[in-house]
Amino acid sequence: MALKTETERRSWRQDPEAVKRDILAVALSEFAENGLSGARVETIASRTRTSKRMIYYYFTDKLGLYTAALEAAYMKVREGEAALDLGGLPPARALARLVAFTFDHHRRNPDFIRMVMIENIHNAENLVASQVIRDMNVAAIDKLEDICKRGQEDGTFRQGLDPVALHWQISAASFFNVSNRPTFNAIFGPNLFTGTAQADLRRQIVESVLAIALTPPALTEIRAEIAGTAAPGLSG
């Protein structure tokens, strides 16, 4: 029975997997809120259904727990991203949708953003160790690469586009919008983060990215397409 280990491990004990998941979920939220050195193992433990003992039993270290939480954060967003289907869309449409989606997705996952912020403060030392995370992000680029290739083939995208640079642009705006909200808010007030202003911002970002990727004629075309379903000539 090749599936023995698989099946029996599931009904193994009184659900150690659930215990691990419980710990991880709490750890993620706690690390995201307080940072690596700011988080307290005892606090995490107290918020789980188990004890501190179990944290060390399953994750050996505070750092081990942190790394696991970081991976968990990446996995969670990846699941969300999987829901996005760009298959049938023409390249320009697909790109527009990807940008808008990323913007919204980041907004919906502040814990993930904060984990990445924290990881950057630590010079990505723990991220380097995780192959899981690296694979994940390469997948994101593959998606973009596919769009670029299709766009260049049908002539709507400029030549010489760098998918990574494009990803950088998309990420910068979407990430910053969440990561720097507190300071921006404190200094300039919350106006930029209300529903309507956020919608404007998103539109602007989509526009900017399209302007970078598309050839001028393709750009004017999709602008018209997005503005309404009407063709450009019909509205004037």
Added chain:
Amino acid sequence: MALKTETERRSWRQDPEAVKRDILAVALSEFAENGLSGARVETIASRTRTSKRMIYYYFTDKLGLYTAALEAAYMKVREGEAALDLGGLPPARALARLVAFTFDHHRRNPDFIRMVMIENIHNAENLVASQVIRDMNVAAIDKLEDICKRGQEDGTFRQGLDPVALHWQISAASFFNVSNRPTFNAIFGPNLFTGTAQADLRRQIVESVLAIALTPPALTEIRAEIAGTAAPGLSG
């Protein structure tokens, strides 16, 4: 003698001001590197020319020291920004220059960026308290507001521009370029951060911001202007 306090305070003791400055400089670099909870007061003390005792004497708290360091970071970048003169430039030129400058300036001041990152992790709690910092940033907006106004008056800028939103765009790219370099680097390699790729990135950001702010005709005009000193027709 009205200047008595001023003059004599300078030669007051064996230079307590210098001690404060020494502590602050070390604290800034240490907090920027390790974060608020990650930094150790003893480590900071050991890197100064004085003792831990003095830190508490002058700054009362670890948090007091952190806040002072945060303000110091803002002041330092503000000095750098003061060097930028946009007075005589026409609006489009001024905006282009402001964007390019911000990009470079952030790149040159990673400690400042890291302090802002850290402050965001802490939900800007300590920034709210500091009037100094808020005034500083309002000044930055004033600069942009002036450019916008001039641009709208001479017809090169679109109507209804929000200087704060523009500032957001400029900041997002320039900030992200420094703040998220570690993770980006770890995942996609260092290609985007070499001299030439960074120059490309900067050009792209300038372009994007101009595309947001300028009217289409003004945009094509300044593009030609930037591409070379030659007029558009001459190169073809």
Added chain:
DNA sequence: GCAAAAATGTACTGACTTGTTCATTTCGGG
């Protein structure tokens, strides 16, 4: 020069925090 205030050095403390030890329970397989 002298008294008062400011500045500084040394050594210490109390609280907090990570991680461990040891004993106990739960569970699967035979």
Added chain:
DNA sequence: CCCGAAATGAACAAGTCAGTACATTTTTGC
């Protein structure tokens, strides 16, 4: 139903770290 391994609970050990007490020196105003 019993044995060994996995899983867990409770108290504890060792080290770390922010902050302080106390003594001493330096400077200033007079």
